[in-house]
Amino acid sequence: MSSGDEGPGLGVDDAIRALLLLMPRMVGRVKRLPVPEPLQSLALGPRHLSLLSYLLFDGPMTVNELAARLEVAPTTVSLMVGELSRKGVLERREDDDDRRRRIVSIAAAGRPAIDDWLARGAVAWRRALEPLTPEQRRMFLDTLGAYQRAVEELS
Structure with a gap:
């Protein structure tokens, strides 16, 4: 080359x-990076991490909203939410506006461990991205996305 x-x-x-x-x-x-002790027994995968990140940074949302953001089927998210709810990490409650919908959020008891764990990565990304212009940040994210898609195509 x-x-x-x-x-x-x-x-x-x-x-x-x-x-x-x-x-x-x-x-x-x-x-x-050490997984906080309260989360070590959960065997969290990358999708769990993304789900928890969305809920931590963007707040409570429905299963369908999470599925759209994670680019997976709602049934996949429902399974993850069910698993993490049974372990006390997430909570599901009825939507006040539509009782058929469920709102998913991080359980109060699990929030400090999740916040501490994910916040370190957020601080590091902030340090790396703040000096860039908004256009440079967009280019960086677009490039990482293009790399991910190329790796998937070549796999």
């Missing part, structure tokens, strides 16, 4: 090389 000279900045091949070295270190470091 050549270094790909596209003018000022970093060539594509040099950027790929840098990312191939950076990503394993980054993922390894994130995996070493």
